[in-house]
Amino acid sequence: MLDRPHGHTAAVRRFNRFYTRAIGILGDTYLTPDFSLTAGRVLYELAHRDGATATALRQDLGIDAGYLSRILADFEKRGFLARTPSRSDRRASELALTEAGRAAFLGLDARSEAEIDGLIASLAPGDRDRLAGAMAEIETLLEPRPDAEPFTLRSHRPGDIGWVVERHGALYAQEYGWDERFEALVAEIAAGFIKTFDPARERCWIAERAGRRVGSVFLVRERDAVAKLRLLLVDPAARGLGLGQRLVAECIAFARQAGYGRLTLWTQRNLDAARHIYAKAGFRMVHSEPYQGIGRDLVSEIWDLDLRAESGSIGPCGSDGCSA
Structure with a gap:
């Protein structure tokens, strides 16, 4: 039998196993058969950024360059993505969602919201506050922002x-x-x-x-x-x-x-x-x-x-x- 990790490492890994199961991201697709979890996240970022570039997406999301390239190519094939020359770097292209791409994002976003609403529906209002607060604390501890108040x-x-x-x-x-x-x-x-x-x-x-x-x-x-x-x-x-x-x-x-x-x-x-x-x-x-x-x-x-x-x-x- 393999030795199991103990202490803080084991607690974080246990939480990861629980949370990935709870929000349903262990399958090949997330919320819809049309998108993988990573593709859905890329779609989200494109919907919330102006002048996004592939380089910025890869760096911010930590995605392998080849994998991101395949996702973007698939978006273009579906008519979700338009490329224009970058205003600051002629060697790069700025990425933006088309009307079809924005419609796809809105549908995915609505399903995501409904999924989370269903997950927390049984919680009392006070317990929902505790849950949100605990999640905010995790963010603060693992990725502290110097300008953010801890309360x-x-x-x-x-x-x-x-x-x-x-x-x-x-x-x-x-x-x-x-x-x-x-x-x-x-x-x-x-x-x-x-x-x-x-x-x-x-x-x-x-x-x-x-x-x-x-x-x-x-x-x-x-x-x-x-x-x-x-x-x-x-x-x-x-x-x-x-x-x-x-x-x-x-x-x-x-x-x-x-x-x-x-x-x-x-x-x-x-x-x-x-x-x-x-x-x-x-x-x-x-x-x-x-x-x-x-x-x-x-x-x-x-x-x-x-x-x-x-x-x-x-x-x-x-x-x-x-x-x-």
């Missing part, structure tokens, strides 16, 4: 508010020793947001990474000209990624767009990482006083940002932070 932001939906309350309660108890009264306070704030939510002037952002919630922030109306930043949270699993800075930046941009003149927030003096983010964003501490009521003696602070002044800059931060 996504979205608006709230059912289930998120309960997570915000639970995560605040658990995290602050673990890291700062705050008792259940803080969780109750967060619950009151979150419930009030939902009860009176005005989408034109208020917003909740939920951050996700690999399909898992890792952060939140709320922008709520305080008065007609004043908004309040609330419930900034960055999970330990997502710290050091600039998420706290991004969440605060989203609040500031939305507050300006909604027509507020001032943005305020309430925090505690011991939340150093969050205070650093606020200072970088242009907030200034305007009031402080002793605070009790969540299991510790604290010093609460009010920070303000004048939205009519020049935009504050959010620069690099040593770590992300949490704040109520």
Whole structure:
């Protein structure tokens, strides 16, 4: 019996075997008897590129030159492909789909979409999000893009508010020793947001990474000209990624767009990482006083940002932070 690979290599190979079977690419053709998997991918690239060349396709897709040449020749024979002299290199030809070629692509694309829809149809919406997040994480790990953020932001939906309350309660108890009264306070704030939510002037952002919630922030109306930043949270699993800075930046941009003149927030003096983010964003501490009521003696602070002044800059931060 042959020795089998172990550890990470075995896990990747096991996933490859599962996935190729799940999406049905082990046969000679994929989705249609008219195209191999590689030919279908070439057709996709031609439909989404302007001025494509055989050299660029071969390099980007990692296809053997002879195999690609046979695919392109077959496309020409079917009337799918037109060649014109390259505008930048007279030795090369630019490739473009004809009307027949575009029609063939649209049919293949529709079948592909229907196939994937059927594959995930039985999954609950939350599980579909987890699946998409896990796939995005695989892409990020195996082919990292320096300009890509390792998280996504979205608006709230059912289930998120309960997570915000639970995560605040658990995290602050673990890291700062705050008792259940803080969780109750967060619950009151979150419930009030939902009860009176005005989408034109208020917003909740939920951050996700690999399909898992890792952060939140709320922008709520305080008065007609004043908004309040609330419930900034960055999970330990997502710290050091600039998420706290991004969440605060989203609040500031939305507050300006909604027509507020001032943005305020309430925090505690011991939340150093969050205070650093606020200072970088242009907030200034305007009031402080002793605070009790969540299991510790604290010093609460009010920070303000004048939205009519020049935009504050959010620069690099040593770590992300949490704040109520």
